[in-house]
Amino acid sequence: MTSVDLIKNVQVQAILGPQTSSEAVFVVDIGNKTEVPIISFSATSPSISFTKTSYFIRTTLNDSTQVKAIAAIIDYFGWREVVPIYEDTDYGKDMIPYLIDAIQDVNSRVPYRSVLCFSPTDEQIRGELYKLMTMQTRVFVVHMRTSLGSRFFSIANEVGMMSNGYVWIITDGLTDLLSSIDTSIIGSMQGVLGIKAYVPRSEKLDNFRRRWKRKFLQDNPDIDEVELSVLGLYAYDSFWALAMAVEKLNTVRPLFKRLDNGTNTTDLENLGISENGPKLRDSILHTKFQGLSGEFWLKDGQLQSSTFKIMNIIGKGEREIGFWSPTHGLSGNSDLTTKTSSQTNLGAIIWPGETTVIPKGWEMPTSERKLKVGVPKQDGFSDFVKVEKDQWTNATLVTGFCIDVFKAVVDSMKYALPYEFVPFEKADGESAGDYNELVDQVYFQNYDAVVGDVTILANRSNYVDFTLPFTDSGVSMVVPVKYDNRKNAWIFLKPLTTDLWLTTGTFFIYTGFVIWVLEHGINKAFRGKFSQQVGMIFYFSFSTLVFAHSNFLPSSFSTQLHNCFIHESNEHNPICHFAEERIISNFARFVMIIWVFVVLILTSSYTASLTSMLTVQQLQPTITDISDLKKNGDYVGYLSGSFVYGLAQSMGIDSSKLRPYDNVEEFHQALSKGSRNGGVSAVIDEIPYMKLLLAKYCTKYMMVGPTHRTAGFGFVFPKGSPLVPDISRAILNVTEGDKMEAIDSEWFGQQVSCQEQGTTTSESLTLDSFKGLFMIxxxxxxxAFIVFFIIFLYEHRNIITSECSVSQKISAMAVEFDKEKDISSRGSKKIRFLYVCTKCKDD
Structure with a gap:
């Protein structure tokens, strides 16, 4: 009977059993209109849910619950590409979006989706399998009905896809019904992994299995072996759940409310609405008990069970190798008490081809024997990549530093990787485009890879994948060098910058003035004519250059010079004539101690810097920064076709000031001429190119920078290529070993000694280095000056408090300051000054 007949004529209170998802879609719609609960233990499509149709109750697992378990296996073994194979039905295609999301969450990708029609012929299946064989990916997830799955694996075995290197994972629906598949088909599925809902063992379940198996074999004597599937357990528990819900509701008589919409209504519109339906639905949703399949409880209208077994098909059946749960992940045992991630925690797996070696998940496609590797065709910088024709055989020969690195990398890999180089050129042998266009060929699938001096850039990585770099990174600037500073007659001024010279001279005068103020009244050496006193200020302060270095003079001279400052008994000492006079004031001595220390540091630093400039060869750059080029309006060179053209514009260099060149010789000629004679003032490009330029002309140019950071040269592969991690690891092995040094020596060894000469520059000392000293x-x-001034004002406070005018007070103060004083009486309270101004006398 149909569902319509059951509701209309029998007036059922619930319907249990739409077995397929497509059947459930129709029945659920009727149940929703009549408010009759529809219970299914086998409609697993995620497109049907309680949230969309409130009278649909799923007493089995939603197909989407197993996708994370599948993704965990993929992540577990490190497979980076997976191809799902499914049938074009509600059951097959509705789970795929969830599966793809789960795969992407573990950093894998789905490069292709293989879809089979509802009832494909053997030829259609075989054609799809041949298509998969031409691809690199060797990991497949199969989601289809048992009848189609049996045919699919039988044909896959025929075409040789159940051999070494392949990985097959089947979903819960197919794994659960393996016992119903013919043993010959099981034989063609050896090594397949399967996902299956986990049902905990119990005495009740074991007794039921024995009774069911005995009854089934009595009714079907032609069948030798049979196992009860998990789906059968769900069906049994579903009947119990419905019976318990009806019993709890205590409703026997069906009640339907008829709808009277006229005589022309259809049968569907005359079915009416079940008055017991809402109560029965709620009763089923709240039913909980321990069933054969485990704890039976519903959430959001469907059965909740989140643990899966991982099975390995071996021999005539399947073997349990592990478990998965969202809480603990993969584990080798069913207690799931700890979260594990090591592969040793799973049981031993026999893979297709009867091997225990874990497949790497990809292989070179059988339809393409060699990897098609594009290489740039360029005229300049052929040390990196050089393409030429053999005169005798007309064969294309590709050589260069980048080519040798790639060959060394491939040779170091654990498996063979056949390849052939294809120059990126036109029919006439000219280059077919720049490096961006060359990289695009990988994106357009014209090349499988690109090898050469290709820079790793962010905008390129949006379309292709790069390996790790194998060269130095960065963009730098090469400029001509200046002449040797030792030939400069004014080199003695170079150790200090202009501002440091001016600051030092200012402090010499300032310190001399302070000493003069402190010593003028008590020291005869600081008295006399005005011109003599001014000369003394300059002479005394600048003479500290000699005093500061007294520790470098002979010890006897140092001692006697020290005595000139401290003692009074050295008037006839000839050395004291150099120091002229001793310093008497304690304030002046304090100032001189600090100042001599400062001068000592200054002179020592000056001596060291000048020595460096006179003894070390100086190669100074003519330009030190990009801003100098922009300020002077100079022309800048770059490698033709390079991304540096756009980079230079982003740095603020006008496009009219950029000139392209093709090789090292053209760079040299342009730099030799200079901007004013049709050349350039600097060349900006990547460091590997600049090193080649310097290797040949190391005495004429020098590198300044880097001015911009880049990742260096890398090999180009399609987005998501499984070769990228293997090639990158091989690059690390090559660059960290002796092989890279040998390649460097082969291509650049003759110029290394020239380049390693380097240039040593000794920068002038700046004011910033001595700010602290000058501040002290x-x-x-x-x-010292302020304290002296305060004491002086205090001693002459009678002048300040007098009734004279301000100008008279200042004049009186000046007179008192200029008077020669007796050091023994200085500061005595008995000394009093009397000054009566003319105005006061008149008064």
């Missing part, structure tokens, strides 16, 4: 000296002098 300035503060010390200021403190």
């Amino acid at each position: 000296a300035g503060v010390a002098s200021a403190i």
